Amino acid sequence: MSFINYLINGISLGSVYAIIALGYTMVYGIAKMLNFAHGDVIMIGCYVVFTIVSTLNLPMWLGMILSVVLCTILGITIEAVAYRPLRQASSSLAVLITAIGVSYLLQNVALLIFGANTKSFSSVVTMDPIKLAGGALTIKGETIVTIACCIVIMIALTLFVNKSKAGQAMLAVSEDKGAAQLMGINVNATISLTFAIGSSLAAVAGMLLCSSYPALTPYTGSMPGIKAFVAAVFGGIGSIPGAFIGGILLGIIEILSKSYISSQLADAIVFMVLIVVLVVKPTGILGKKIQEKV
Numbered sequence: 001m002s003f004i005n006y007l008i009n010g011i012s013l014g015s016v017y018a019i020i021a022l023g024y025t026m027v028y029g030i031a032k033m034l035n036f037a038h039g040d041v042i043m044i045g046c047y048v049v050f051t052i053v054s055t056l057n058l059p060m061w062l063g064m065i066l067s068v069v070l071c072t073i074l075g076i077t078i079e080a081v082a083y084r085p086l087r088q089a090s091s092s093l094a095v096l097i098t099a100i101g102v103s104y105l106l107q108n109v110a111l112l113i114f115g116a117n118t119k120s121f122s123s124v125v126t127m128d129p130i131k132l133a134g135g136a137l138t139i140k141g142e143t144i145v146t147i148a149c150c151i152v153i154m155i156a157l158t159l160f161v162n163k164s165k166a167g168q169a170m171l172a173v174s175e176d177k178g179a180a181q182l183m184g185i186n187v188n189a190t191i192s193l194t195f196a197i198g199s200s201l202a203a204v205a206g207m208l209l210c211s212s213y214p215a216l217t218p219y220t221g222s223m224p225g226i227k228a229f230v231a232a233v234f235g236g237i238g239s240i241p242g243a244f245i246g247g248i249l250l251g252i253i254e255i256l257s258k259s260y261i262s263s264q265l266a267d268a269i270v271f272m273v274l275i276v277v278l279v280v281k282p283t284g285i286l287g288k289k290i291q292e293k294v
Contacts, residue, residue, distance in 0.1 A: 005137060006259045007252065012143040012212065014251020015150035019205040020228030021235070021243035022157060023198030029238035030174045030194045033092070036099040037078060038202055039225015040106035045071040045203030046121060046210045046220060047114060053122050064124055068203045075199025076192050078102055084188065103222075110218035118217050121210040146208045153201065154244045161240065166193060174238075223267075227254075230274050236287025245285055 020042065027035045045067040052063030082102050086095050127141030161167035172180040173190045181187050202221075209224060210216055227250060235246025253273055257266040277284065 002259075006255050008139060008143060010252035010255035011248055012146045012251070013255055014231075014248035015146045016205050016209045016212075016224065016247075017228045017231045017250050018150050018244045018247025019153055019201050019208070020224060021232040021247045022153065022240060023201045024229050024232040025235075025237050025239060025243040026157075026170075026194050026198050028232070030170050031079075031083070031087075031191045032174075033083060033087075033095045034099060034229070035078075035083070035195070035198070036096070036225070036229075037082075037102035037106060038198065039221035039223075039228070040103050040110075041071050041074055041078075041199050041202040042206035042209070042221035042224065043110060043216075043218060044074060044106060044221075045206040046216050047110060047119075048203075049124065049207055049210075050119055050121055050216055054119070060122070060124055064207060067207060068200050071203035072196045072200045075195040075202075078199075079192055079195040084191075107218050107222070114218065116217065118215050121214040121216045123211040123214065124207045125211050140212075142208070142212045146212065149204065149208060150244070150247075153204070154240065157197075158240050166190070170194060227270065230270065233284055234274055234277055236284030239284070239286045242284055242286035 020038065023038050024035065027033060027038070048067040048070050049060075049063040052058045052066060053060055082098050083095060086098060089095065123142060125142045125145045127145055129141055130139045130144065131137070132139065161170060169180070169185045169190045170193070172183065172185055173187055177187050180190075205224075205228075206221065210220065228247065231246035231250040232243050233246070234250060235242030235244065237243075250270060250273075254266050254270050257269040261269065281287075
């Protein structure tokens with residue numbers, strides 16, 4: 001039963017990575033930029049819930065709603081202020097450096113406001129654990145809710161992109177921004193919507209992550225953000241199903257590595273798997289090779 005328990009925990013952790021990776025893969029697929037501040041939006045969302053519930057003693061549902069709303073606004077603001085002016089930059093390095101700068105800015109703002117001490121995060125999940133096989137296998141409520149949320153979000157996002165008018169605009173912008181603009185699509189609004197969706201997903205992922213691992217610091221989102229980026233590349237960055245598959249596989253690899261090999265080497269094993277995948281299949285599991293026009 002221990003292996004099954006580890007597997008379920010791996011799927012749960014991988015579901016969090018998958019939700020975060022969806023934000024990465026959407027922004028890259030449509031805006032062709034890597035938002036390395038994405039992981040720190042997770043941390044901001046968690047601090048919003050912590051402040052509402054633990055400091056102001058207001059209901060949890062209010063904290064969850066405000067977390068999603070404020071992270072969405074934050075994502076739109078970051079895109080408009082930090083990334084949009086650099087969209088036509090000759091080098092993508094400028095955007096990358098700016099993204100790293102925004103990441104450190106968010107971390108240090110949180111450090112100034114909340115301090116470096118670890119905060120205890122109250123779980124947003126109230127579901128009781130489920131016991132199977134006569135009590136030999138116990139699945140926490142946080143695990144069930146996390147996996148269910150990931151599946152629902154992935155399906156909803158796929159339907160939104162493929163079936164809605166806004167989703168079709170995103171696909172058009174991802175193919176060719178210039179041609180999309182000539183067809184009457186508002187490119188700026190479409191990219192802002194992409195950042196809004198990605199940031200709202202980051203807030204949800206942060207709440208689920210801190211519910212399972214209830215320790216909150218200004219650096220909470222850094223490593224999950226990097227691992228989610230690894231998951232997006234692993235699955236094929238730019239692909240929504242790829243982000244889902246990459247996240248789940250990464251979570252399983254990490255938990256099994258901690259359980260059967262070494263908790264200290266687990267992160268190294270995760271990144272080593274990424275290197276192997278990129279050597280064998282540089283585009284990732286579901287990634288497609290893009291032909292560059294010269």
